[in-house]
Amino acid sequence: MNTVDEILDYAIEQEQLAADFYEDVAQRVETAGMKKILLDFAEEEKRHKKILLAVKTGEHELTPEQEILDLKISDYLVEVKTSENISYQDALIIAMQRERAAYNLYNDMAQKVPDGKLKHILLGLAKEEAKHKLFFEAEYDERVLTDN
Amino acid sequence: MTQLTGHSSALDFAQPEPVDMASGKYVKLWQGPQHPGITGNMSLELTLDGDTIIDCKTHVGYLHRGFEKLMERRSFIQNFTVVCRIAVPEPTFNEYLYSHAVEQLSGIKIPERAIWLRTMNLELMRLASFLMWIGGMSGAFGQYTVPNWTTAYRDFVLDLFEEMTGARIYHMYIVPGGVRAGLPDGFEKRARDIMDGAEKLLDQVERVMFNNAVFKARSKGLGIITPDMIDPYGIVGPNARACGVERDIRKDEPYLAYDQLNFETITGKDSDAYERAYLRLQETRQCISLIRQCLDKAPKDGPFQADMPNVLHWKIPAGETYVKAECTRGEYGYYMVTDGSEFVRRVHVRGPSYTHAIAVMERLAVGNNIADIAGLMVSLHTYPPEIER
Amino acid sequence: MKDMLQRLQRDFNISDITERQLRLTTFHVKKQSAETLLRELRDREGYTHLNFMTCIDYIEDDIFTLVYMLHNYDKKNTLGIHVNISRDDEAMISIHTLWAQAWTYQRELREMYGIRFPGSPRVDEDFCLEGWDQIPPMRREFDTKKFSEERFGHRAGRQSEQPRKHMKVELYPNRGGDEK
């Protein structure tokens, strides 16, 4: 993965894989409510994918300079395994941790490449993932950590 | 006071014999009910022999609004907006007495600042009322310059009321529990300026009205009230003081801050129309002094209202009281009976004109010239609305 | 003061002596003794000033309470003399011979409460209410609201909602306390 396009293609594929993952889990969960939530998550990933496609065609700019708030909620939570009877809290933890992993990946990669267009894109992607993580963490903060 | 044993005879105040109208010797003339002078709507049924009055009957009822009845079905707070209408030129006395009666029966003690603001309000009212009365008295004797001066100057006092209370006539400032607000900024300066002007005006009035040969000639000896009439007729205020009876509730049974004010009861010698008028002129001057003292002594800050219950369902324990104050015309009183409910059981408003305008007027009118009847009536300072309520 | 009241109690059988306020005492006296008592107070005790005379309608007890307020200028003391008269036999002895203004009060009470004062001058003449054809209006049973509703119309276009009822209709029509 050395070119900008390669990186973007990889990222787009990752978003698609994430969407596939949620749809797959959604097929297996037992309650209709949970299924709907997971499908919503899948939709969210497809939206991410669309943004990246737009970046590739030049219709959208990545913004690596943008400051994204890190609530650091997922950093300290116990990892959750996917199963048929996961709760909403579980689903959110999975989502947060996936976004966090993606963020870390792009960030690490960016550290290893020299300054330039490629680094710019990688950092931009990392910020994009940070935004996604914030989305889920904010949801977690709002819905799960009610008494806390 | 000496005992008035000489007047326990019924004959002295027996009704006159009916006049033989059929004889054709006499004429009936109605004065009023348009304002005869500036005394409010009231009419005098006069029987004349030539131009001499041989019989006078007072008719009232043109201003009856049934306030006492209205109060029986309004809450204690609502009534305070009603009572001021009982006496148009002097609404404040009604506000004060109503509030005072309610406070007595409900055991509310008003704060010091409210006491002073009330006192000042009442004295301003007295000043405004006297200014208007002077105009009326002068006008009743055919002099139309002084009324222009005094009634116009009264408007400057009403300006003060407007600033202090938010309204010119029906101030609704004295409310059960205290007053509705403190003094606005700069009020004291403006009030003092207006007092200075009023003092000057009264000197001018004295010069052109009281040192006036015509006024003197017509008012001296008109409608003399003798000391022995005072108690049987229940004559109060300047009408009584003008014949030397030293009675002033402000001094005798001081209320509000009157015990902390420096003033003397003013008395006259023979209570004729001139003497009564002159006494009122002096009392107007006294008023200015009292207002100045209030401005000096009234606390500038602190609460102006006592702790109140929720007035929307204010119940007052059963009780009975009679409160009175010295208004321009003498003893003004509120008799109030409560029965523990949200409504007052009975209010009786005692206005000095009740006797001045009926029993006294009917007696004094007899023997006078028709031309002097308006002057006589104004000299008794009557307000029909306080008769009828 | 105390002596006087004791004496009055003995001579006139006055009752319900109550010190209402500072300088205001009230008591009840029987209808028959009232006139003599008032004369006594005026001539012997210095209560020379009749502040006013009025009436309270205790319709629930079927009585009118007449109130004579007398003042003693020397002692600066006021007495409220209450006289109960039956609403069925609403007549009272006139005191027009005691005070020159008394007949005016009696004329007013005749008109406003329908109380008779035999012998009082001009007592049946209209006072305030020329042409009045209803019951005496100060009686408790006279309903001013009803009277005005019958006599006068309401302004068109006036209607009002109660906050509580309005909110129930708007926000929770099926809930809350069931209407019975």
Next chain:
Amino acid sequence: MSLKDLLSPFFVWQRAFEKPYTTLRPTLDRPGAPAYRGFHINITETCVGCGSCQTICQNNAIDMVAVEAYAGRAGDSGLRPRFDYGRCCWCGLCVDICTAASLRMSNEYAWISDDPDSFHFTAGVDDKPWQDNELGYRRAEGYHLNPPKRIEMPMLSAQESLKSFAEVTLGYNEEQAKKEADRCVECGICVATCPAHMDVPDYIHSIRDGDYEKGLQLMYRTNPFPATCGRICTRRCESVCPVGILGEPVAIRWLKRFIVDQVDKKDYQRILEKPIASTGFKVAIIGAGPGGLSAAYYLRQQGHAVTVYEAQATGGGMLRYGVPSYRLPDAELDKDIDHITSIGVEIKYNSRIGKDVMFESLLENYDAVFMSTGLSVPSSMRINGENHARVLSGLQILADVASDRDPGIGKKVAVIGGGNVAMDAARVSRRLGAEVTILYRRRISDMPADEEEIHECQQEGCTIVPQAIPVEIIDADNKQKVCIKWGEAKMVDDPKGGRARPVLQEDKMHTETYDCIISAIGQSSNLDYLSKELQEQLAFEWGKLTPAEYQHTSMKKVFVGGDFANRTADAISAIEDGHHAARGINRFLNPDFYTALEKQEN
């Protein structure tokens, strides 16, 4: 007659050339005084439509009329005053009594129109030129026609209250209650906000009248737990009380309690309404908490046979096991429950559905089923080491204490959470002699717990450490102890306008050792008694469900309510759910009524 007297009148000419007093209108304008009582202004955004202006108006010049822009809000009736200037006397009492200080008067006093109807207007809604006047009559500072301060509730001192589990609040005496009841303006805005729509102004009125039996009857119209709610209700009514806009709201909860305190339990039967004749229908209720028992009470009143299944040994649910007795003594809860059973509600204790009795059999044997099993499973923090033996749940500690078991907390504890359960766990721990630290991830002002509880908690010596985020539980040297690692948080505003979010500062970490850590960060439902299929069929979503009107579910016979079926998760909402379900079940069981209604609707 002296010469002087003849000459002095001519002095009048001296004034002939003086400036006249009069003002030339309309050339010169003469504004009213700054505090003049002129035409009315209403700041309609702050007005809550309580109607006090209408009540106080002695001229009947004010009507309350619906204004569309303000329709249907909590704490706002949607009505606004409309003035009839044919009647107004400009006394300004409406301004004086206005609970929101929204009503004022301008200093404008001239208004000329040839249309008499234009003098009938809604201030602030109908456009008038004086609406924005800065000057005019306002209620003066320090002038009140209704006491702004409430009567303080007598309470045990903090030292005294720590000594036992005795009730902390002592209750109003008659004089205090009457004084407090006097402050109510009887607008009834609270009735809309109360989840159970209790007749608040009416029962407060009964206190003023001294008729407590009537007060009790009024309360039972909408709430069979008055003794309980009079102590621990979340009292949303008070948050919308208009008296609270400028002063303190009427102490509705304490007044409710006062009424119950005045009536002896043995008189309940005589005072309160009895059930109507039996209908022959049978209803099963799962859970004897406030939701279940409320449904049971109102169903029984309608003549149905009611059986309540309860897993625990006593009734009350969270009221008994989640609310400590210093806030709600058992005897008071029993006063409520005993009346419910006294009218013929049968409660089967120690009967767990799914174990002792099957849900399916209820469906078969009863005409309708009401489920209200609440939120009984403590939420977990999901941080490392959470399963440590010395990490206890707040709910468990409260339940232990309620059942006279020693929860074994030790001498130094940390409580995690900011809700009422956290506060109660902390206060119970204090009473058990422990030193208590509360760790909460946000600010104290963000705590979902009742403000009073937070205050009392602090009074009783609990230390609240706000903005503290637990990140890990670590073993201590001693098995009887446990360590917690937590980090300080800084609060970051939500750009979208939501509540501020705590952000962990990883450079500010702390580790502290405690005898135990009490986790109280929320609860979720336990639906083990329902098969997955039934859960699916009832449309549960992560342990909660949103019922249709009348608390009906997608299953014909099944109605639900209580914490797992509403958002607010408090006792009063559960009580209303039960009452509303009872209405629904009653309709459902009376098909005639049902079809008649449907016909009407179609």
